[in-house]
Amino acid sequence: MKFLLVIPKFAKHGLNYEFPLGLAYISAALKEASYEVHCLNLNHHDWTPDEMIAETIGAIDPDVCATGALSVHYDEAKKIIDAARRAKPSVRTVLGGGLVGSDPKLAFGLLDMDVGVIGEGEETIVELAQAFSDERPLGEVKGIIHAGADGEGMLSPPRNYIRDLDALPRPDYEGFGIEEFLRTQYSINSYELHPVDDPRCLPVISSRSCPYSCTFCYHPTGRVYRQRSLDMFFAELDELVDRYDLNLLAILDELFAMKRDRLIEFCKRIKSYGLQWTVQMHVNAINGEVLDRMKDAGCCYISLGLESFDATVLKSMQKKATPERIEQALNQVYDRKIGIQGNFIFGDAAETEQTIDNTLGWWAVNRKFQISISRLQVYPGTPLYQRALEEGKISNTDGVMPPDNVNMTAIESSHYAYIMSKLMVYRETLTIPGKNLVVEVLDGEDPLRGAIYRVEWDCPRCGAHNLYSPVPLNNPLDHQGFYLSCRSCLSRFNFENTLFPPWIEPRTEEILAEGKALAAQGRNNEAMARYLKLTQISFPKYVLNRPRAVNRANYEIGMLCLPREDMLSLAVLHLGLALRQNVFDPESHLAFALALAWEGCCGGARLHCDMALALAGDGKPLAGELMEPLEARLAAATAEENRRYA
Numbered sequence: 271m272k273f274l275l276v277i278p279k280f281a282k283h284g285l286n287y288e289f290p291l292g293l294a295y296i297s298a299a300l301k302e303a304s305y306e307v308h309c310l311n312l313n314h315h316d317w318t319p320d321e322m323i324a325e326t327i328g329a330i331d332p333d334v335c336a337t338g339a340l341s342v343h344y345d346e347a348k349k350i351i352d353a354a355r356r357a358k359p360s361v362r363t364v365l366g367g368g369l370v371g372s373d374p375k376l377a378f379g380l381l382d383m384d385v386g387v388i389g390e391g392e393e394t395i396v397e398l399a400q401a402f403s404d405e406r407p408l409g410e411v412k413g414i415i416h417a418g419a420d421g422e423g424m425l426s427p428p429r430n431y432i433r434d435l436d437a438l439p440r441p442d443y444e445g446f447g448i449e450e451f452l453r454t455q456y457s458i459n460s461y462e463l464h465p466v467d468d469p470r471c472l473p474v475i476s477s478r479s480c481p482y483s484c485t486f487c488y489h490p491t492g493r494v495y496r497q498r499s500l501d502m503f504f505a506e507l508d509e510l511v512d513r514y515d516l517n518l519l520a521i522l523d524e525l526f527a528m529k530r531d532r533l534i535e536f537c538k539r540i541k542s543y544g545l546q547w548t549v550q551m552h553v554n555a556i557n558g559e560v561l562d563r564m565k566d567a568g569c570c571y572i573s574l575g576l577e578s579f580d581a582t583v584l585k586s587m588q589k590k591a592t593p594e595r596i597e598q599a600l601n602q603v604y605d606r607k608i609g610i611q612g613n614f615i616f617g618d619a620a621e622t623e624q625t626i627d628n629t630l631g632w633w634a635v636n637r638k639f640q641i642s643i644s645r646l647q648v649y650p651g652t653p654l655y656q657r658a659l660e661e662g663k664i665s666n667t668d669g670v671m672p673p674d675n676v677n678m679t680a681i682e683s684s685h686y687a688y689i690m691s692k693l694m695v696y697r698e699t700l701t702i703p704g705k706n707l708v709v710e711v712l713d714g715e716d717p718l719r720g721a722i723y724r725v726e727w728d729c730p731r732c733g734a735h736n737l738y739s740p741v742p743l744n745n746p747l748d749h750q751g752f753y754l755s756c757r758s759c760l761s762r763f764n765f766e767n768t769l770f771p772p773w774i775e776p777r778t779e780e781i782l783a784e785g786k787a788l789a790a791q792g793r794n795n796e797a798m799a800r801y802l803k804l805t806q807i808s809f810p811k812y813v814l815n816r817p818r819a820v821n822r823a824n825y826e827i828g829m830l831c832l833p834r835e836d837m838l839s840l841a842v843l844h845l846g847l848a849l850r851q852n853v854f855d856p857e858s859h860l861a862f863a864l865a866l867a868w869e870g871c872c873g874g875a876r877l878h879c880d881m882a883l884a885l886a887g888d889g890k891p892l893a894g895e896l897m898e899p900l901e902a903r904l905a906a907a908t909a910e911e912n913r914r915y916a
Contacts, residue, residue: 271403272306274332274354277446278339278346279312279319284718285745286459287313289451289473291522292338292367292391292490294441299392302439305399308332309445312350319346323353327361334402336395338367338387340490341650344380344671351381362402366391368490372651374415376666378423386415386423390432390478390491392439431492435478436502440509443472452514454718457754458725458741461611461762462520464755465546465570467739471518472510476503476536480524482552484577485587486615488651489524500532504539511543519547526551533560537567546570548609553591553599561606570760571609574599576641578614579629586620593632600639607732609760610639616693617646617686619657619678626689627873630696634877638731640762643697645690647674654678688839692874695846695862699853700877703884704754704763705730712740720744727754727765734758743769749815750853766854770815778804778819785826794830801827805847816851824848825861832865841865849878856882860896867903875904 275297280287300307308330315322327335335354339347351363366387370377378386385408387394394413401411408416413429432438455469463469477497479489510516526549527533533555540547548571556574564572578584579593603610614629633641648654648664650672657678658664664672677686705728712722719742726737734756743752749770755762785800804823809816828845831837845862852858863878879900886892 271334271399272308272330272332273300273399274308274310274326274330274335275300275445276323276335276337276350276354277309277311277313278337278343278350280343280346281313282746283314283316284454284716286455286463289443289446289448290338290367291441291473291475294443294446295438296336296338296366296391296395297442297445298439299396300399301442301445303396303399305396307442307445309442309447311446311450314447314450319349320353320356323350324357327354327357331358332361334362334364334399336364336366338365338369338391340368341372341671341674344369348381351383355382364395364398366395368488368651370415371490372488372649372655373666374425375423376650376671378415380669380671384416388413388415388425389429393432394429431494431496432478433496435496435498440506443510443514448472448514456719456741457738458743458745458752461571461609461753461755462548463518464609464762465757465760466517467737469518470514470516471520472514472516473520473522474503474506474510475523476500476521476526477523481528482525482590483588483653484575485618485653485657486577486646486649488649488655495525495528497532500535500539507540507543511545517545519545521547521549523550528552528555530555530557530560534563537563537569541567544568548573548611550575553595556599556602558602561602561608565606565608569608571611572603573611574603576600576612576614578616578618578625579632580625583618583620583625583629586618597632597636600636604639607759609755609762610641612639612641614641614643615646616643616690617678619654621646621679621681623681623689626693630693631873634873637700637702638761640702643693645675645693646678648672648676648678649674688843691843691846692866692871695849696874696877699849699859699862700881701751701753701764701853702762703730704728704765707765709743709769716740716742725754725765727763729756729759729761730763731761732756732759743767747814750851772818773815775817775819778807778817782819782822782826785823789826789830798827798830801830805844821848821851824851825858828861828865832861832868835868838865838869842869854885856886857893857896859885860892860900864896864900864903867900867907870907872904872907875900879904 275293277293297307297309310326312319312322337350354361354363362384364385365383370386371388374386374388397411401408409426412427414426415423418424452470455463457463457467457469463471478491479495481495546568550573553574576596577587581593584591616626648658658676663676666672677683708726710724712724716722722740722742724739725741728735736757748767751764751766753762753764781800781804785797789797801823804820824844825848828841831841842865845865849858849862859878859882863875867875
């Protein structure tokens with residue numbers, strides 16, 4: 271029995287991606303059971319998944335092609351399954367991961383798989399291989415979904431969770447080209463890699479699942495929280511450090527070290543390795559003593575589950591946390607100069623406009639913690655997903671993957687979408703600029719990333735001078751800017767990427783010029799039609815950049831709408847779209863701020879006004895036609911607030 275295991279394509283060859291440990295554990299389990307296993311990591315090839323899978327299947331002729339994915343990677347998993355079926359119609363296709371476990375019948379109905387593995391797969395895949403070899407009924411294998419007599423998905427009896435994690439073989443990093451993964455790492459790629467110039471970082475786990483039951487979260491490895499023994503964890507770490515010369519470690523536990531004694535013992539043991547490491551923790555596990563030990567032992571970043579700063583929403587989410595505890599934990603981590611990664615997510619069932627304002631209000635005056643904001647996503651397998659099904663907000667029987675951008679609140683849907691659009695502008699454009707950036711090109715090139723650079727800058731928080739070298743700056747996701755962490759205080763700051771030239775597309779420039787000429791003649795409706803034509807051009811899903819003329823068209827639409835009270839929401843929408851493509855442009859911030867102020871959203875207007883001033887720098891004048899009415903509106907709002915609370 272010959273297996274081909276395929277890691278989905280998460281990123282273009284040469285760019286950073288999160289290595290999926292699950293498939294590495296599956297490969298190790300099959301190899302330990304003496305099956306022939308071939309591994310294919312699509313992230314390490316320029317060819318399309320269809321081309322690579324056809325080539326590989328033609329070369330090795332596998333009996334089984336297997337992959338795994340989360341629900342968010344449905345499209346990539348489908349490409350693998352379909353490509354395998356085209357390359358060899360008789361190949362057995364197996365899919366695992368959260369995509370299957372979260373809603374097995376949905377996944378089985380949507381994808382051309384023979385078997386779906388539900389939950390942890392190390393034991394299941396070996397028993398499944400034996401069933402394939404012996405031609406036994408698949409229903410005898412626990413923890414899978416397979417085709418019944420009528421062709422519909424049939425669930426076998428559930429499998430118990432793996433109680434003894436120490437009994438599992440160590441993940442097969444080598445099979446999936448881990449040296450290529452390490453070789454393409456640069457410090458600029460992600461916050462986990464920021465601490466050193468020559469990062470060599472691997473993901474590891476010390477536990478599985480999580481003892482909490484947050485309503486928006488799904489646990490792919492089951493609901494029972496289990497931990498590896500520290501002896502086994504450090505035996506594996508010894509091997510990884512020796513073999514791969516690691517200097518960083520990404521501990522990917524859903525929740526790291528709930529108990530104080532285990533965490534302190536962990537810190538004692540990892541300190542001697544001289545590694546810097548990152549973890550995910552609940553705010554209730556944070557205290558000064560623990561943080562001091564973690565910092566001393568090399569912890570450089572902690573990802574904290576925050577989600578909201580409103581007590582009602584936190585209770586609805588079953589977060590088991592309070593705003594007061596969140597603030598205390600953040601201050602404790604910040605004061606010790608450990609990096610913070612955290613998110614506020616908006617859209618829980620208990621969310622109202624007031625609870626959104628409560629969280630945003632606190633966020634606005636606590637930007638130093640660098641908390642990201644986003645909308646809540648309703649993923650299969652979560653309690654919110656089940657509620658959405660019960661309330662008829664989504665369906666899992668329509669032959670398509672249900673959308674994750676579901677309005678679970680009582681806020682009217684179009685107004686909710688409008689609020690979320692403003693939040694996404696805040697998320698993407700309210701940056702925290704670093705100081706005194708100097709970028710210098712270095713000799714030589716990376717064969718995959720092109721030119722490499724020396725980047726120097728000063729930290730606005732602690733004043734430390736930072737040097738990052740070498741770094742590539744050509745990631746399409748960074749076409750506007752990039753962020754880096756101060757290596758002294760671990761705070762993150764944003765920088766404009768001036769190496770990407772504007773996208774000039776001649777035909778769009780012509781249409782924009784036509785619109786401007788019409789507007790200059792007072793023919794605003796005709797000008798609006800030209801501008802809207804530009805904004806309706808479609809682009810591939812993963813192309814984030816836009817032609818300059820499209821961005822400017824959004825700006826012009828917003829400014830045409832701005833004087834009209836009945837079109838203020840359109841002004842906010844289009845000026846927000848323009849700003850998202852001009853994050854470091856003071857004028858775009860001022861225009862968006864003015865629209866917000868006219869709408870009465872003065873808190874957001876002040877944030878963007880301050881952002882424009884920060885980007886413009888000392889002594890640089892801002893557009894008077896925007897600044898003067900904005901200042902007047904904000905002054906009037908301030909006077910009204912003072913009168914109200916006097």
